[in-house]
Amino acid sequence: MKQITSARNEQLKHAAKLLAHGKTRREHGQTVIEGVHLLQVYLQAGGEPLQVYVPENKRHLSEVAALLAQLPENRITLASAGVLSKISGLAEAEEVLALIEIPASGALPQQGDCVVLDRVQDPGNVGTIMRSAAAAGVKQLVLGKDCADVWSPKVLRAGMGAHFLLNVFDRADLAQWCAGYAGNVWATALSETNERNLYGMDLTLPAAWVFGNEGSGVNAELLARVTGCVKIPMAGQTESLNVAMAATVCLFEQMRQRL
Amino acid sequence: MKQITSARNEQLKHAAKLLAHGKTRREHGQTVIEGVHLLQVYLQAGGEPLQVYVPENKRHLSEVAALLAQLPENRITLASAGVLSKISGLAEAEEVLALIEIPASGALPQQGDCVVLDRVQDPGNVGTIMRSAAAAGVKQLVLGKDCADVWSPKVLRAGMGAHFLLNVFDRADLAQWCAGYAGNVWATALSETNERNLYGMDLTLPAAWVFGNEGSGVNAELLARVTGCVKIPMAGQTESLNVAMAATVCLFEQMRQRL
Numbered sequence: 421m422k423q424i425t426s427a428r429n430e431q432l433k434h435a436a437k438l439l440a441h442g443k444t445r446r447e448h449g450q451t452v453i454e455g456v457h458l459l460q461v462y463l464q465a466g467g468e469p470l471q472v473y474v475p476e477n478k479r480h481l482s483e484v485a486a487l488l489a490q491l492p493e494n495r496i497t498l499a500s501a502g503v504l505s506k507i508s509g510l511a512e513a514e515e516v517l518a519l520i521e522i523p524a525s526g527a528l529p530q531q532g533d534c535v536v537l538d539r540v541q542d543p544g545n546v547g548t549i550m551r552s553a554a555a556a557g558v559k560q561l562v563l564g565k566d567c568a569d570v571w572s573p574k575v576l577r578a579g580m581g582a583h584f585l586l587n588v589f590d591r592a593d594l595a596q597w598c599a600g601y602a603g604n605v606w607a608t609a610l611s612e613t614n615e616r617n618l619y620g621m622d623l624t625l626p627a628a629w630v631f632g633n634e635g636s637g638v639n640a641e642l643l644a645r646v647t648g649c650v651k652i653p654m655a656g657q658t659e660s661l662n663v664a665m666a667a668t669v670c671l672f673e674q675m676r677q678r679l
Numbered sequence: 680m681k682q683i684t685s686a687r688n689e690q691l692k693h694a695a696k697l698l699a700h701g702k703t704r705r706e707h708g709q710t711v712i713e714g715v716h717l718l719q720v721y722l723q724a725g726g727e728p729l730q731v732y733v734p735e736n737k738r739h740l741s742e743v744a745a746l747l748a749q750l751p752e753n754r755i756t757l758a759s760a761g762v763l764s765k766i767s768g769l770a771e772a773e774e775v776l777a778l779i780e781i782p783a784s785g786a787l788p789q790q791g792d793c794v795v796l797d798r799v800q801d802p803g804n805v806g807t808i809m810r811s812a813a814a815a816g817v818k819q820l821v822l823g824k825d826c827a828d829v830w831s832p833k834v835l836r837a838g839m840g841a842h843f844l845l846n847v848f849d850r851a852d853l854a855q856w857c858a859g860y861a862g863n864v865w866a867t868a869l870s871e872t873n874e875r876n877l878y879g880m881d882l883t884l885p886a887a888w889v890f891g892n893e894g895s896g897v898n899a900e901l902l903a904r905v906t907g908c909v910k911i912p913m914a915g916q917t918e919s920l921n922v923a924m925a926a927t928v929c930l931f932e933q934m935r936q937r938l
Contacts, residue, residue: 544803552924557914580921619935655816655934662839665811665927668920672928673935675914676878 422497424473426563427506431471435519442569445522451571453518454508460519461581463490470495471519477501478515487516499643522571525589527622531602534560534628537670538594538638540663543568547578548664551633556583556671557678561586562628564594594630598645603627605646607638608666615651623674631667681756683732690730691758694778695766703827704781710830712777715742715769720840721779722749728777729754734761737774746775781830788889790861793819793887794930797853797897799922802827802921806837807923808890813841814842814928816937820845821887854891857904862886862899864905866897867925874910890926 427521437444445451475499478484535553540546546568563570570590607630632638652669696703697711704710735757737743747755794812799805805827822829829849866889891897910929
């Protein structure tokens with residue numbers, strides 16, 4: 421076990437930059453995950469953290485100790501209390517921070533169930549949709565270029581570990597992806613006239629679901645290439661659900677039809 | 680039309696207190712709604728604001744002007760630019776603020792579809808669930824005593840107008856409500872052993888859905904009185920959806936069965 425007593429330590433400064441800047445995350449292919457729960461899911465999924473940072477005053481908490489017992493000693497660094505909270509974006513320091521490699525994603529998926537996000541910009545929405553996808557059994561996530569940064573602390577927090585249950589394809593050219601995808605591609609769009617009713621569709625075949633920007637929906641170029649637009653029937657006078665709720669409804673209806 | 684040029688104006692100080700303090704809202708039976716969209720839904724639902732405050736530099740925006748045209752002149756107050764932003768919790772002032780009476784709710788519902796919230800504490804979750812309820816055709820919302828304040832600015836914002844499409848019963852004794860309710864009462868709970876599978880249930884009869892605290896779920900006393908506990912099947916290793924997503928899945932499955 422190593423020990424750090426100064427926030428000016430080079431490793432910690434690197435971790436702080438990873439937490440703060442998407443550019444640093446992309447340059448190094450690394451990110452930092454915060455908290456016991458995320459690290460638990462990461463380890464369960466077979467992840468091997470590059471380094472885990474633990475405040476000295478929390479190393480003996482039972483759930484922290486249980487995690488540390490799973491790690492080689494040379495991957496654990498103790499930090500004096502207060503040092504870690506300086507680099508974290510949170511008011512209170514998490515029990516653990518882990519420096520990890522961003523999982524490599526390979527070529528864009530050409531088949532199998534996918535969730536595809538086109539300029540979904542709220543970190544909470546991206547994380548929530550990832551959680552719904554994982555819960556509904558979808559294993560591939562494709563993000564276009566202007567989404568909230570999927571490996572940022574806020575999206576990681578909202579995803580509650582879904583990042584490590586999904587294959588994440590980041591910063592994709594969605595029109596190019598769509599042209600190469602073999603299955604049906606469904607978009608939820610409000611203004612299309614030829615919408616299909618979600619509850620009248622056969623959703624048993626592999627499919628990709630495209631969810632679009634909170635304000636403007638799916639972009640026109642991509643919309644022109646999808647198999648069809650889907651409407652979620654609504655009982656009330658409400659005009660719309662937010663994108664995370666709409667995604668949840670669609671993905672669980674797909675799962676229901678396959679039970 | 681009246682005019683206000685100072686943030687120390689007594690009316691504005693009252694509105695600021697309503698925005699900031701639940702106690703003030705309850706004492707006066709009033710709240711403040713922010714933004715064009717909320718006021719549109721409020722007016723469409725037949726609401727009559729006590730007073731609408733508009734920054735002078737925004738009164739001629741087309742959507743603001745369209746709203747003001749629906750109001751009696753003596754209900755409109757112009758404020759100099761900058762004065763309204765001081766009392767709002769938002770970084771940028773909304774186009775309009777409206778002082779309204781909190782709709783009276785009457786006796787707790789004994790029949791008909793309900794959504795019931797037991798200590799749901801995140802304002803975003805409460806608002807999102809209200810939006811789902813309205814979209815899925817449920818018209819009654821019962822909140823227990825320790826929920827996020829349903830008439831607070833954050834819940835109003837997240838609800839996107841659902842407050843004015845629902846009958847809202849606030850600060851209810853849920854055990855007492857449950858004893859007097861005639862229909863089925865379903866709770867989503869993770870740890871119950873006798874759970875019903877959501878997709879195997881007949882949801883065509885009127886029912887109340889109880890959703891619980893983000894961390895601890897539905898409290899034991901209430902859980903002992905419900906008709907049954909419902910489990911949402913999940914395909915992945917994910918342990919749970921957040922409460923707003925779970926509510927969305929249940930309420931839309933109920934709606935689907937009734938289409």
